[in-house]
């Protein structure tokens with residue numbers, strides 16, 4: 001997630017704090033200070049509010065860790081865990097390949113939250129018996145909030161945990177991942193609308209502006225997340241079976257390494273309108289040269305400077321392979337406009353980002369329908 005602070009790693013998983021987290025941290029802390037019994041000095045209540053808030057977010061991290069650790073155990077890499085304004089999120093890099101795996105990864109988070117709720121409840125009773133009322137009320141709050149967290153996440157609105165459980169069940173019943181996602185994301189959007197309508201009703205009926213707006217925000221966030229998940233699946237579906245070979249431009253001319261920049265401009269760039277050229281001799285890729293590289297060199301040096309002098313050498317380039325699937329190519333192309341395609345050590349063509357985008361747009365526009 002952009003705009004986030006690195007907090008280090010737990011179990012090898014990077015933990016990050018998005019700047020919007022500070023909003024929720026402040027709100028939770030304030031509500032906690034008000035929650036604690038008023039007969040304690042304010043300084044003590046503030047200190048306990050901050051402590052409780054930190055413990056609350058530690059519980060959210062444990063909830064996310066439960067998802068992440070189970071994902072990793074099932075060979076699904078986890079990029080990072082991020083805390084943000086709506087809680088925590090595990091960035092799991094790919095979807096499970098079997099419904100049972102998905103169900104397990106989804107359900108373990110709420111189960112861990114429920115278990116923590118039970119532990120904190122037990123502690124609160126013990127501490128109350130020992131006359132530690134302030135710590136007891138802190139533990140009681142943590143017990144309640146963990147149970148609320150578990151129940152909220154079990155709402156079957158995709159992409160909440162409950163929605164993932166729901167998708168896994170439909171997936172197992174129908175044997176069709178795409179159909180299951182279609183149904184789950186539709187239900188998820190319905191639930192998101194219900195949140196927004198509920199929030200509006202709260203504002204109109206009870207005038208609790210803050211609670212109502214919060215619910216509307218959650219609904220809006222869930223709606224966007226459900227729609228994005230659906231589009232992701234649509235894209236994946238329309239791309240299944242496609243490889244780099246299908247989007248490679250085989251007609252890209254090769255620039256010899258000793259070519260001068262003037263010749264490159266006059267005989268390659270101007271006649272073709274292309275802005276980047278593989279530098280190669282007899283199909284052995286030596287590097288890539290782009291319009292941007294050339295523009296850095298003053299024109300009076302174009303006759304004496306060769307392509308080799310300014311190219312990005314092959315060992316610093318990202319390389320695609322013909323049998324690679326398109327989804328991994330899309331990830332690889334983040335931040336690059338062109339990527340050379342190499343087969344058995346030989347350069348065979350180039351993938352251009354604009355060509356690729358056009359190809360994807362057409363394919364989606366043609367309506368490669370979901371298979372059901």
Ligand SMILES: [Zn+2]
Pocket residue numbers: 063064067109110153161
């Ligand atoms: Zn969860």
